Amino acid sequence: MVRLFRRTPTARGRRGIERQGRIIDERIGGALAAGRGRSRSDGGAGEALGDEGRAATTLVGRRVELAQILDAVDAGRSGPRAMLLLGEAGTGKTALLAAAARHGREVGSLVLSARGCAAEAEQPFAVLHQLLVPLLPKAGDLPGHQRQALEAAFGVVPATPGHDRKSLRVAVLNLLAGVSRHRPVLLIVDDVRHVDRDSLDVLGFAMRRLTTEAVTVLLAARGHTAPEVPDLPVLSLAPLSRREAARLLDAQPEPPAGRARIDLLEQAAGNPLAIIELCRAAREAPTGGGPPQTLRIQEMFADRSRALPAATQRLILYAAASPDQENLQTIMAAAGAGADLGMWAPAEDAGLIGISGGRVGFRHPLVRTAAYDGAPAHLRQRAHTDLAAVLGAEPERRAWHLAAARTGTDESVAAALEDTAELAGRRGGFFATARALERSAECSPDPRDRARRYAKAIRAVQNAGDPSWARELYGKVAALTRDPGPLGVAACGAGTALSLFGRQREAFEALTRHPPADGTTSLSLAAAAGAVAYQSGLPEMRRSLPGLLDRTERKDGDTPDADSSYAGLTEAGAADAVRAVVLAEADPVTHAPPLLRRLGRRRKPARPPTGLAETARLHAIAAIAWLADETDLCVTTFRQAYDLLRVHGSIGVGARSFVPMASALVDSGRWTEADELLEEAATLAAVHQWSHVQVDVAALRATLRGLRGRTGGEPPDDPVWTAVGLEENRATRAHLLRAAGTAAMAAGDLDEAFRHFRRLFDEDGVPAHYFLSPRSVVDLALVAQRTGRREEAAPVLAAVRDAVGDRPTSRMTLLLHHAAALAGAPRDAEHHFRLAAVNPAGDQWPVARAQARLHYAQWLRRKRRPLEARPLLSAALETFVRLGAEGLADEARGELRASGVAASPSRADPLSGLTAQQQQIVRLAARGLRNREIAEQLMLSPRTVSSHLYNVYPKLGVSSRHQLRDLFEDR
Known part of the structure; x- marks a missing residue:
């Protein structure tokens, strides 16, 4: 819902609107005509290269x-x-x-x-x-x-x-x-x-x-x-950001996927040359396995490395053989070098390594690759054996070196790596867990153990949020076993991966194809299927969800599968929350509000659980709150879930929740926090190739830019807008159409805006996406009113009223009143305006509330009642200025002047210049919480909380907690 008045778009704005509209039209038309849509690859959209070929790729970022x-x-x-x-x-x-x-x-x-x-x-x-x-x-x-x-x-x-x-x-x-x-x-x-x-x-x-x-x-x-x-x-020139490094990798011919992709990005550390050369080496690796061909990389440092003494070369090899850069003492002990640091001096003088803090660091990412791959195989094996020998007290690292030194399978090594994975899992290190389990499976002589360990690796990979890797591992499990237990866990990871790639039909089939072994595995499959059904928006998928839930009921004697993705769901009601969100995704109108109330009435445990079970529970409650239009609860609960994930260093678990969370932040006026979350989501989506998330994030950014009244920005790059098939990704289609319509409205092209918003509904007015489309009903009504198309909007309003049922949520009630006031019967306009603009429940959605007041005031002014319009306009202006909605603020000022009031500048949101974490701290401090209480709630140190408050007080113009409370009284 953006600006109301018509104005002539700038030439640049008009070109952007036309280009964006053409992209949307071509993509949606093609996807619907063909009945399907596919990404050009299973990954995200990379930057197209120009005529300069490889030289152009080095300029990415x-x-x-x-x-x-x-x-x-x-x-x-x-x-x-x-x-x-x-x-x-x-x-x-x-x-x-x-x-x-x-x-x-x-x-x-x-x-x-x-x-x-x-x-x-x-x-x-x-x-x-x-x-x-x-x-x-x-x-x-x-x-x-x-x-x-x-x-x-x-x-x-x-x-x-x-x-x-x-x-x-x-x-x-x-x-x-x-x-x-x-x-x-x-x-x-x-x-x-x-x-x-x-x-x-x-x-x-x-x-x-x-x-x-x-x-x-x-x-x-x-x-x-x-x-x-x-x-x-x-x-x-600093190293590339993770997002830009991923874009550069995607620009290379045949970039690796899965674990190889993540390993390459970590090893390259943002260095463009390292990304290009490591990708080349991976591409030229022998098809039968073995080390990649890194002769080019070795030659880059040949002059400096060949001149080193043999003892120094040996030390560098042992350092390169240490995946986590073992401490200096461990490397020297393994190499039998004693305590003489002078042996490192030639390598330091040559600029190859640096020693600091008791650790060895390579000056360039490719130095390590050249040193390791350039050594003969028997010397690499000896290095790992020697390192394992001195790490007897550290079984995690010892297991890795034992595995690297083995040339075949070994159950003792496989078991040690599995134990290592358990330790990493308890610390929340999902990537480390997945790597250890995959290597454990590779070392397993028994195919059943191999399949079981690969399935456990998929669980960790799914938690880490890497779909390409999960799909790789699924193929290995399917080739090894027909046991429904491992296959069910593997299918959950594969289905999630396909969904993130934008292939919803394949994802749903993968999730429903295999009969699961126990209730927890069934629940993990049903939960993933619910997310797929929401993203696809396809009715046939949603109708299948209750049947999938029937398979999750545990029978007498059943025990949870320890390898299930939701093995801990019985803890603290997490399973109930997950079942509830699947029902809510199937039918939000019927199930979401009562399920949310029922979960809210549950007694909280004396000691709140932590780990994946609590993360799953919080994500489920937040998703139900999103579907029940309880936006504040949705935001608060997602924040708690993200805090838990960030403690474990794996926000990737939240892949499917980023878009609902960002949408909730936009709708509730938390635009600074939305910007930060969208930036984080864009980075993770690029690194892990979450295709539909990349498109959704681009669309939400365009929407937010339009809400702010900015028309100068270009629409997202064509590859980003066309990375997924929209016919089976109706949620993404809805985000794109809303973005295109919002951009057109911000530029004053209401005819173009109507065309986009109308396509959120089919010819009979039925919502194209069962949940997202109705939330744009006011946008459609607004442009219909301004372009004289009330009659064309009438069937949409009627269809939305039918879709939301007899007891719509507070948000949908307000939106329907607002839409009816704009495009319904003129005689009932004031009645609907009053209900849309006055109900206190609308305070959760400040933009929509302010627009309802603005539109009601415009109606009053046209009825020659300017005195009644003025307070509504003043309140709307204050909201628009506080949020940074520049175009809407200008419109409200113009209306105030027309009503006989000289509009004074309103105060901008004092929190808009703070980070999301600082905003959380300020809000809690304003409620009277002490530093230690805030620290416990946000999992920070009291010193960090104190430091943040010290820094933000001058920005807010306050000097005490009492003044913080005053600051929030008007918010």
Whole structure:
């Protein structure tokens, strides 16, 4: 629900609307016509590559840096500009310089480039010659002694005993200044650390004096400390974010999936070159197994590594063989090196490793790969055996090294790894648990044990939120056994994976195909099927859910399967909550409100449970609250669940709940928190290739941008909008249509907005998605009123009234009154407006409440009752300004002026500038909780709570808890 009045969209806004509308139309039309839709791959949508091929991929995640560099190149037309790029090898310095050179040529600059070389670092003026040799024909314009000094330095003429460096410096300065008077000059020097000192001396002299000429200088150097060059603005290239690293990986040919994908991203640590080369190595690995072909990677560091003493190379191998970078003492003991740290010195001097805090760290991610894969197989095996021998007191790490040293199966090693997985699971380390269980299965000689351990690994992978890996493991279980127990657990992981890939029909079939062995496994399958049914929006799936729940009832003598994904559901009523959410997903109108009330009446245990059982219970209650339109309870409960997950470092369990949570935050006016959650969800969706979540997040961001009244942003990239088949992902379709309609309304194109909102319902007005479509009924009614299409909206309003039943939720009651006031019978408009704008229940949804007041006030003003409209407009304006809904605030101000009131600026939301965690702390403090109580509730330390309050008080303009309470009285 966004702005009401019609205005002419800007040219850029109009282009964005048209493009976004075309994307939506083509995708929805194609999906519905074909009756199906598939992602181009099982992963997310990667960034399309341009004509530059591989070079373009290195610029993924460098948009901000590239913009700064190109700005410097453009600014060189009006004055000198200089910049120093710093970053480790492979971070994209050379690619950015190449992009700057291309841009410089495109805008008409003369581009002069050079690169330092270690072999020429001792040769005087080597780089200066590379850089300026194209300008030698211009040297004839210089005074004789300067020309002679320049030609002598370049070896064109013999050097004379009397020539001095000052003449050379001045000659270069005058040469560049003279050329720049006719054409801007761009000087680019890469690898500055290998530039000879004579060249640096002359270039530094010139840079310090080129204060008015159109000369831009771009330098690049390895590392993060500036070399000996004049003081320049520094642009440091940090590792790519997890999201951008995933995008770069997806841009490579045949990127790995599953565990290999996660391992590669972790090993690369955000280094673009490492991502590209490790992907290449994985792609070229022998099909029959064995280590990847890493000869290219080894050659990158060959010169430095071959020069090391044999003892140092041995130490580096032992360090590389340690997956968690064992402490220094362990590595040296395993290698038999004693306590002499001097053995590491050659490697430190070569820039290969660094020692700090009793640990060994590799300077570049590829150094570790080169050191390990470059060693003969028998030396790698010996390293793991020696490391296992000194780790007798640490069974977790010892088991890994024993497994790495084995060439076949070994039940003792498999059992040790399974025990290791149990320890990791109790700590909540789901990725570590999954890795250990998968390796345990690989070491298992008995196929039944192998299948059982793979199934347990799927459970951990499902908790970690990685669908590609779960699908891989499912294939292994299905090939090993027909036992319904492991197959049921595996099917749960496979179904969840297919759903996150956007393949809902396949997911539902996978979840309902295998007869489960016990009630808890059945419940895990039913819970996953309920989520699939909600995402798909397909009636036939929802009708099947009650039957699936009938299979979850435990029979006498049944014992929970320890390997079930919900083995702990009997704890603290978690199973009841999960059963309830499946019923609510099947029929929210009938089941969600009463089930939520029943769960709320349950007595809380004296000691609240923790772990996955409590996480499952909280997620279920929050989902039911979402379906029952209890938005505040939904947000609060999801927050509690996420806090538990973050303690365990695995928010991936919440993959399917991010979109409902973000939607609830948007609807309840918590937009800053929504921004943070959507950013986190976008990162996880890119890393783990949650296809439909990527699309949903993009759509919600576009919706939020429209609600804020911003029309300048471009719609999401085409691949993101078209990554899933919309006919079987009706929830995603609803999010996309709402986003497109909201963007059109923000730009003032109400005809376009009507077209999008109307497609949330079929020809007879029946909601396309049984839950999400009715929540946009006011949007449709609003644009129908403004475009003279009341009659076209009438069947939709009638169908929505039928869909929500005789006892709709408070939210749907308010929305239906609001819609009826806008597009219903004119004689009943005031009655419906009053019910929509006055009911206190509407305070949960401040945007909708403020819009109802705005629309009611507009109706009153048209009826020549401005005095009654003014308080409604003032209240609406305060809400819009507080939330940051700029377009709606402007509209409310205009209405106030028209009603005879000079609208004064309203105060913005004081919490909007705080992080989500700071907002939680402030809210609890305002309720009177002490620091220790807040810390216990949020699982923080009291010192952290105190620090946050100390920092936020000045931002809020308060100095005590009492003032915090006053701050919240009006909220």
